[in-house]
Amino acid sequence: MNQKTRHPGLNLGPKHQSADDQAETEVFGFWVFMMSDAILFGLLMATYVVMRPNTNGGPGPQELFELKSIFIETMLLLTSSVAIGFSHLALKHEPRPVKMVLWLLVAMALALGFVGFEVHDFLKMFSEGGTPQRSGFLSAFFALVPLHGLHVTFSCLWAVAILGQMLVYGLDDRVKLSMVRLAVLWHFLDIVWIGIFSIVYIGGLA
Amino acid sequence: MNTWSDVWGFPFGRLTWDALPVMDIFKADGRTELLSGITGTAAAGMAVLGFVLVVILITVKGWWRPLWSEWLTSVDHKKIGIMYIVFSFVMLARALAEAFVMRSQQVVGHDGGGIVMPEHFAQLFTTHGTIMIFFMAMPFLTGMINFAMPLQIGARDVAFPVLNSVSLMLTIAGGVILMVSLVLEPFSTGGWTGYPPYTELSYNPGAGPDYWIWAVTLSSVGSTFTGLNFAVTIYKKRCPGMTLMRMPLFTWTSLCTSILMIFAMPPLTIATALLALDRYMGFHFFTNGGGGNMMNYANLFWLFGHPEVYILILPAFGIWSEVFATFSGKTLYGYTALVIATMAIAVLSFTVWVHHFFTMGQSANLNAAFGIATMLIGVPTGVKIYDWMLTMYRGRVRISVPMLYAIAFLFLFTIGGLSGILLANPTIDYQTHNTLFLVAHFHNMLIPGLLYGMIAGYTMWFPKAFGFRLDERWGYRAAWCWIIGFMGAFFPLYVLGLMGMPRRMSGYFTGEWLPWTIIALGGAAVILAGFLSLIVQLWVSVRDRKRLAVPVGDPWDGRSLEWGLPAPAPEWNFPALPRVEGRDAFATLKASGRDLGPPEDGFEDIWLPKNAAFGPVIGALGTALAFTLTWHMWWAVLPLAALVPLVIIAQGFRRNTEKRIPAEEVRKEWRAFRELAARTPRVPRSSEYTRDNRGHAIPMAQEAAR
Numbered sequence: 023m024n025q026k027t028r029h030p031g032l033n034l035g036p037k038h039q040s041a042d043d044q045a046e047t048e049v050f051g052f053w054v055f056m057m058s059d060a061i062l063f064g065l066l067m068a069t070y071v072v073m074r075p076n077t078n079g080g081p082g083p084q085e086l087f088e089l090k091s092i093f094i095e096t097m098l099l100l101t102s103s104v105a106i107g108f109s110h111l112a113l114k115h116e117p118r119p120v121k122m123v124l125w126l127l128v129a130m131a132l133a134l135g136f137v138g139f140e141v142h143d144f145l146k147m148f149s150e151g152g153t154p155q156r157s158g159f160l161s162a163f164f165a166l167v168p169l170h171g172l173h174v175t176f177s178c179l180w181a182v183a184i185l186g187q188m189l190v191y192g193l194d195d196r197v198k199l200s201m202v203r204l205a206v207l208w209h210f211l212d213i214v215w216i217g218i219f220s221i222v223y224i225g226g227l228a
Numbered sequence: 229m230n231t232w233s234d235v236w237g238f239p240f241g242r243l244t245w246d247a248l249p250v251m252d253i254f255k256a257d258g259r260t261e262l263l264s265g266i267t268g269t270a271a272a273g274m275a276v277l278g279f280v281l282v283v284i285l286i287t288v289k290g291w292w293r294p295l296w297s298e299w300l301t302s303v304d305h306k307k308i309g310i311m312y313i314v315f316s317f318v319m320l321a322r323a324l325a326e327a328f329v330m331r332s333q334q335v336v337g338h339d340g341g342g343i344v345m346p347e348h349f350a351q352l353f354t355t356h357g358t359i360m361i362f363f364m365a366m367p368f369l370t371g372m373i374n375f376a377m378p379l380q381i382g383a384r385d386v387a388f389p390v391l392n393s394v395s396l397m398l399t400i401a402g403g404v405i406l407m408v409s410l411v412l413e414p415f416s417t418g419g420w421t422g423y424p425p426y427t428e429l430s431y432n433p434g435a436g437p438d439y440w441i442w443a444v445t446l447s448s449v450g451s452t453f454t455g456l457n458f459a460v461t462i463y464k465k466r467c468p469g470m471t472l473m474r475m476p477l478f479t480w481t482s483l484c485t486s487i488l489m490i491f492a493m494p495p496l497t498i499a500t501a502l503l504a505l506d507r508y509m510g511f512h513f514f515t516n517g518g519g520g521n522m523m524n525y526a527n528l529f530w531l532f533g534h535p536e537v538y539i540l541i542l543p544a545f546g547i548w549s550e551v552f553a554t555f556s557g558k559t560l561y562g563y564t565a566l567v568i569a570t571m572a573i574a575v576l577s578f579t580v581w582v583h584h585f586f587t588m589g590q591s592a593n594l595n596a597a598f599g600i601a602t603m604l605i606g607v608p609t610g611v612k613i614y615d616w617m618l619t620m621y622r623g624r625v626r627i628s629v630p631m632l633y634a635i636a637f638l639f640l641f642t643i644g645g646l647s648g649i650l651l652a653n654p655t656i657d658y659q660t661h662n663t664l665f666l667v668a669h670f671h672n673m674l675i676p677g678l679l680y681g682m683i684a685g686y687t688m689w690f691p692k693a694f695g696f697r698l699d700e701r702w703g704y705r706a707a708w709c710w711i712i713g714f715m716g717a718f719f720p721l722y723v724l725g726l727m728g729m730p731r732r733m734s735g736y737f738t739g740e741w742l743p744w745t746i747i748a749l750g751g752a753a754v755i756l757a758g759f760l761s762l763i764v765q766l767w768v769s770v771r772d773r774k775r776l777a778v779p780v781g782d783p784w785d786g787r788s789l790e791w792g793l794p795a796p797a798p799e800w801n802f803p804a805l806p807r808v809e810g811r812d813a814f815a816t817l818k819a820s821g822r823d824l825g826p827p828e829d830g831f832e833d834i835w836l837p838k839n840a841a842f843g844p845v846i847g848a849l850g851t852a853l854a855f856t857l858t859w860h861m862w863w864a865v866l867p868l869a870a871l872v873p874l875v876i877i878a879q880g881f882r883r884n885t886e887k888r889i890p891a892e893e894v895r896k897e898w899r900a901f902r903e904l905a906a907r908t909p910r911v912p913r914s915s916e917y918t919r920d921n922r923g924h925a926i927p928m929a930q931e932a933a934r
Contacts (some may be wrong), residue, residue, distance in 0.1 A: 047387050051460040054490060058452055061494040065531075069502070069513070069524060076519030078512070154511050158519030161511035165502060176873070183877045191883060200880070 029053065031206060032110055034198060041195040045202060052203040056210045063214050066166040067221050074226060076158030083226030086152045088143070092223050095139045096215065099174070102132030103212040110205040119193045122201070123185065129208065130178050137178075140171045163222065170218055173211050180204055241861035242435070247412040248272075264345040267329060272411045275322075279407075301839040303389035304799055305374050308396050310693055312371025313686065315400055316364045322407075323359040324759055326352045331717070331752040334745045337735040349734035350417035351436070355406060357420025358440060361536070362447040363403045365674070368682045369543040370399075370454050373482045376689055377458065379790035379797065380476045382467025382806045382813075387460040389837040390879075391453050397847025398450030402443040405854045409439045412859075416440035419732065421529055422503065424514035424522050429507050435858050438507065441500045442854035448496040448532075451539075455489025458482055467789075469808035473567070476788040476812075477560060480567050481546030484574040485539050491578070492535035499528040508857075526588060530581035538577040540674065542570060544681025545612060548634055551684050552616045554784050555631040556623030557913065557928040559812055562615040569608035569615075576605045586657045595654040602652035609645060613638060624928065626913060628784070629703035630684035636711045637676045644672030647722065665725025668718045675714050683710070683762070690769075691783050691923065695795045696776040700917045702765035709758030716751025720744040778923030780905045785913060785925035787815035792824035794901045795923055800834045800889055803827060803898040818927040823905070826898060831891040838887050842879045849875065 027033055029049040034042040074083075109125035116122065144164075147153075154164035184200045191197065232238065245251060249272045252265030286292055299307060329344065330352050336342045344352065378386055386392050409415040416436040418427040422444075427437040462483045466475070475483075503525065505511040512518030514525045553560040560566065582590065582598040616638065625631065647669045650656050660666060683706075691697045724744045729736070769776055781795035789806060790797070792814045804827030810816050817823060849872055856864040908924045912931050915921055 047460060047464045050464060051387055051456060054456050054460055058456065058490045058494055061491055062498060065495055065498045065528065069498075069528075072521060072524055073513075073519070076512075076521065078517075078519035080519075154505075154509065155518075158512045158521060161502075161505070161513050161518075161520075165505060165511070165513075179873065179877075183880050186877075187881055190881065194883075196880075196883065 031209075032107075032114065032202075034114055034202065037114070038195075038198055041198040044195060044199060048199050049202055049206065052206055056206060059210070060214075063166070063170070063217065066162070066169065067217060070162040070166050070222060071225070073158040073162035078157035078159070080156040080160065081150060081152050082159065083223075086147050086150060087223055087227055088146070089223070089227070091139055091143050092219065095136050095143075096219055098132050098136040098139065099212060099215050102129045102136065103209055105129035105132060106205050106208040110201065113198060113201050119188065123188075126181055126185070126201075130181050133174050133178055133208075137171055137174055140167070144168070167218060167222060170211065170214055173207075173214075177204065177207055177211065180207075236863040237860045238863045239861070241856070241859035243412065243859040243861075247414075247435075249411070249413055260341045260343070261345055263343040264348045267344055268348060268413065271325070272413075275407055275410045297839065300844050301393075301841050303385070303393050303837050303840055303843070305378050305386050305389065305392060306693065306797065306799075308392050309371040309373070309375030311396055312367040312374060312399070315396075315403060316367040316371065319359050319363040319367070319403055319406075321759070322410075323356050323364055324756060326356040326359075328752050328756055330356065331745070331749040333734055334736075335742070335749050338739070338742045338745070339737060340735045342735060344734065346734045347414070347417060350419075350732070351413070351415045353732050354416050354419050354422075354440065355409070358416075358444065359403075359406060360674075361420060361540070362444060363399070363406060365540050365678055365682075366447065366451060367399055367403075369485070369540065369678070370395075370451070372547065372682060372685050372689070373458055373478075373485070373543055375693060376685075376790060377479050377482045378461060378465070379692075379793065379801060380479045380788045381462060381465065381470050382789050382802060382808065383461060383465040384801050384805075384834070385837065386457050387465055388457050390840045390842055390885075391457055393840060393843030394846050395450040395454040395457065397843040398446045398453075398850055401847045401850035401854065402446035402450070404851050405439060405443040405446070405858075408855060409436075409443075421533070422500075423529075424503060424506070424525050425516045425520070427503065427507075428515050430515070437503075438858040439854075441504050441507070442857055445497060445500045445504075446850050446854060448493045448500070451489050452493040452497070455486040455493065458486035459490060462486070467802075467805040467808060469806075470813070473564070474808060474811050474813070476546075477549035477563065477566055477570075478543070478546030478788075481542040481549075481570055484570050485542045488535045488539045488542070488574055488577065492532050492539065494532075495528050496532035496536075499525055499532065502528075523588065526585050527581070530584040531578075533584060534581040535574075535577045537673075538573055540678050542573065544678045544685075545570065547681045547685035547688070548616060548637065549619075550788070551630045551634045551688060552619040553812075554688070554786055555626050555628050555634075556620045557626075557785065557932075558619065558623040559787070559815070560615070561618040561621070562611075563811065565611055566615050569611045572608040573605060576601065576608070580605065583652060583654075583657070586654045587661050592654070599652050599654045599657075603649055606645060606649055606652075613642060624913065624932070626916060628916065629698075629700060629707055630688045632704065632707045633680040633684040633687075633710075636707070637680050640672065640676035640711075640714065644669060644676065647672060660725055662730055663725035664721040664729050664731055667731045668721035668725055671714075671718045671721070675710075675718070680710065683707075688784065689790075691776075691778045692781065692790055692793070692795050692797060694773075695779055696769060696773040697778055697783055697921070699765050699768045699772060699776065702761050702768055706758050706761035706765055709754050709761055713751050713754030713756075713758050716754055717748050718751065720748045720751070724748075775919050778921060780901075780908050780923035782814075782925045783921055783923045784916065785815075785818075785928055787812040789813050789824070792817070794897075794904075798894075798897055800836055800894065803831060803894050804829075815927070818925075819929045823902075826895075826902070831895040831898070833891050834889040834894055835886045836889060838885055840879075840882075840885070842875070842882075845875055846872075 028042060028046040030053060034045055105125050106129040109122050109129060112121035112125055152160055154161050181204060184197060184204060188197050249268035252268055256262040256265050286295060299311060333342045333344050333349055414434060414436045416422060416439060418437055422437060422440050462479060502513040506513050506515060512520040514520050514522040549560055549566060579601045580598055583602045586595050651669055687698055687703060724741055727741060729741050778795055781793050782791040803825050806824055849868060853868045905924055908922045910924045910926045911920050912926050
């Protein structure tokens with residue numbers, strides 16, 4: 023613990039001095055951004071809790087939610103968070119970015135698997151009459167859960183953009199800082215999912 | 229009509245000739261409809277004429293290139309701040325004109341009829357409120373913070389300069405949408421709060437609420453980024469020795485406002501986004517049927533709306549703290565108490581939102597809890613009023629233009645605060661809600677509190693931005709007009725409210741109200757004169773800039789770091805980051821006969837962020853998206869929406885984003901500045917408003933010892 027911590031989470035450390043110096047402001051700023059994003063999700067969760075009884079005679083959680091598929095999604099997303107953690111560690115400790123890129127690809131594959139299962143769930147809900155236009159409950163559901171899915175999708179897009187930057191510029195400070203922030207976002211989306219899992223699915227079925 | 233055009237809205241979506249205000253004249257049936265059409269057409273005509281004149285002026289003067297390369301793409305916090313304030317002045321002009329039309333209508337419409345139709349009147353109060361909050365007050369205070377805060381904490385720029393430019397351009401994008409709605413109507417008739425279910429498709433299928441939704445959404449996203457940017461700047465970019473409890477009070481209030489922005493703008497984004505989902509995709513959040521719940525909107529909106537009140541007022545409190553200390557020639561009384569009061573207000577502001585809808589059906593106990601919380605906010609605010617008064621006590625008070633506003637603020641704001649304490653009581657609120665009493669109350673807080681504060685700050689910091697003072701004669705005229713005009717325009721509204729006159733009425737048949745609305749119209753005319761005086765003041769000051777020049781940069785014997793810099797300040801602000809040893813950093817230095825710099829360890833190269841086109845591009849995309857979404861031009865919406873992530877990714881590929889200012893240049897400029905200061909005689913405070921004041925002040929401590 024002799025090294026100064028510049029921001030919450032895994033710091034790049036003195037091996038990456040110039041990037042680490044910038045991280046103090048850049049990553050702190052990103053944490054603040056996450057905080058404001060957390061408010062967005064928190065409000066949508068609160069909206070869901072308020073709207074949950076308003077099924078308007080349409081299908082409710084019992085008819086629409088399928089825990090098996092949701093369990094698989096959860097596992098995929100949590101594992102992808104572990105993978106992004108390894109990628110982040112590899113960035114910090116490995117001299118070459120091979121492992122970092124490999125773990126990043128693993129994380130992306132798992133996250134895209136998550137999104138795929140989620141889309142499959144949504145389509146199944148649609149086929150059972152569970153469209154957002156059907157009731158207040160379903161409106162609230164489809165404002166919250168797909169927004170998280172969109173976040174995951176755009177995180178993958180960001181990862182592709184970072185890999186593109188690496189191809190052009192190599193592992194420079196900008197790429198390192200983007201990787202650190204991407205990891206923060208990835209873990210954040212994991213935590214949001216745990217909230218969704220508990221409040222939307224478990225809370226909805228309870 | 230082929231199907232392709234129906235589905236994709238090609239080329240103009242649902243935009244038809246009927247959107248032109250001039251069509252109202254052709255279709256007019258009766259006198260009021262005709263006058264209403266003429267009013268709307270005149271307003272649209274003025275907007276178009278203003279735009280064309282500006283374009284011609286820029287073209288004739290050959291300003292396009294400098295406008296682009298020195299202003300629009302600039303990421304310098306000072307320039308961004310100035311652009312914010314210019315923008316807010318333009319919007320203020322429009323919203324003031326609208327207020328004047330509304331006041332006139334409430335005089336001539338006392339027996340029905342008048343100069344605008346009820347629908348038109350509803351658009352007027354909606355745009356007036358929307359503009360004043362989102363496109364006048366917010367940009368004004370954001371501009372002030374942008375300009376002054378980094379200077380006060382000894383920083384070179386904000387933490388994320390390009391993001392700062394994005395925030396500015398998103399705000400301007402929202403403002404452009406509002407201006408466009410003047411030419412291609414209608415705008416929303418749902419008030420600045422846009423309450424559903426009235427703003428839902430079933431009651432309002434037209435473009436109006438969509439204009440409102442996208443304009444407000446653009447501005448709220450911009451403000452979220454602004455809050456983030458300022459908070460990180462204050463936490464991470466302070467110069468050595470600038471501990472939190474040494475920060476000038478304006479910086480403290482900026483910090484609290486930024487924190488409020490981070491937490492309070494997302495609820496607004498959510499509220500408008502969910503309303504958009506209802507309107508565009510048939511969701512059921514706030515609809516009457518389908519399991520919707522409009523109370524959820526009221527909660528979301530005011531979860532933003534109440535902290536917003538303090539987002540607006542806190543920076544003004546910061547400016548007042550600087551004004552009282554500077555123009556009383558002594559240090560701020562009760563600094564710690566003011567900091568604690570500011571923080572207390574920031575925290576309490578999240579606990580009172582239900583008082584905006586006491587009458588909407590929750591239990592009496594809940595109302596009581598929120599009523600008490602509301603009254604509690606009066607306590608820290610009262611602490612502040614006393615601190616400011618005690619700052620003046622035994623000071624050498626100069627009734628300068630900012631100080632005149634400040635003293636008027638003390639009286640008027642206290643009256644407004646007392647009416648707020650009345651409204652905080654739910655039982656009284658039941659009698660006065662939705663009346664002009666409420667309208668009088670919040671204008672009483674926002675005009676003397678916020679707007680006077682912003683004008684005072686504008687007067688105080690103008691020389692720092694441009695190198696010359698604002699003409700004082702016109703400054704006093706404007707101040708008196710604003711003060712008298714405010715009292716004339718809004719005190720009658722208290723009376724009208726207690727007489728039972730509802731807000732937002734375009735016509736009425738109660739003769740007893742008429743005398744009061746006439747007085748209010750007179751007040752509005754005086755306010756208009758105040759605004760025109762500000763314009764004349766700017767004109768006269770630019771014309772007489774040689775006489776008013778203050779190149780040494782300290783015209784008011786200022787107390788915080790920015791006054792130690794030349795006026796206008798160089799792009800890099802400080803030749804070297806200053807070291808601060810206490811509160812009132814610059815006043816302390818002056819008192820011990822020193823000055824800012826030169827840096828102890830010599831001059832070094834300075835790295836500054838290069839200009840970026842990213843902000844304007846995002847702003848243009850935002851404007852185009854908002855417009856095409858409003859008019860259902862789907863064929864354009866999709867590619868524009870796809871462009872946004874592409875532009876962001878392209879921005880990520882930018883490298884070499886900084887430029888170097890050689891140490892030699894910094895040294896040369898600083899030397900020249902110090903030599904100029906050495907040649908320029910110091911002036912006492914009695915010469916503050918004479919041409920002797922070249923911005924080199926005799927420090928108050930020495931002047932008092934004479």
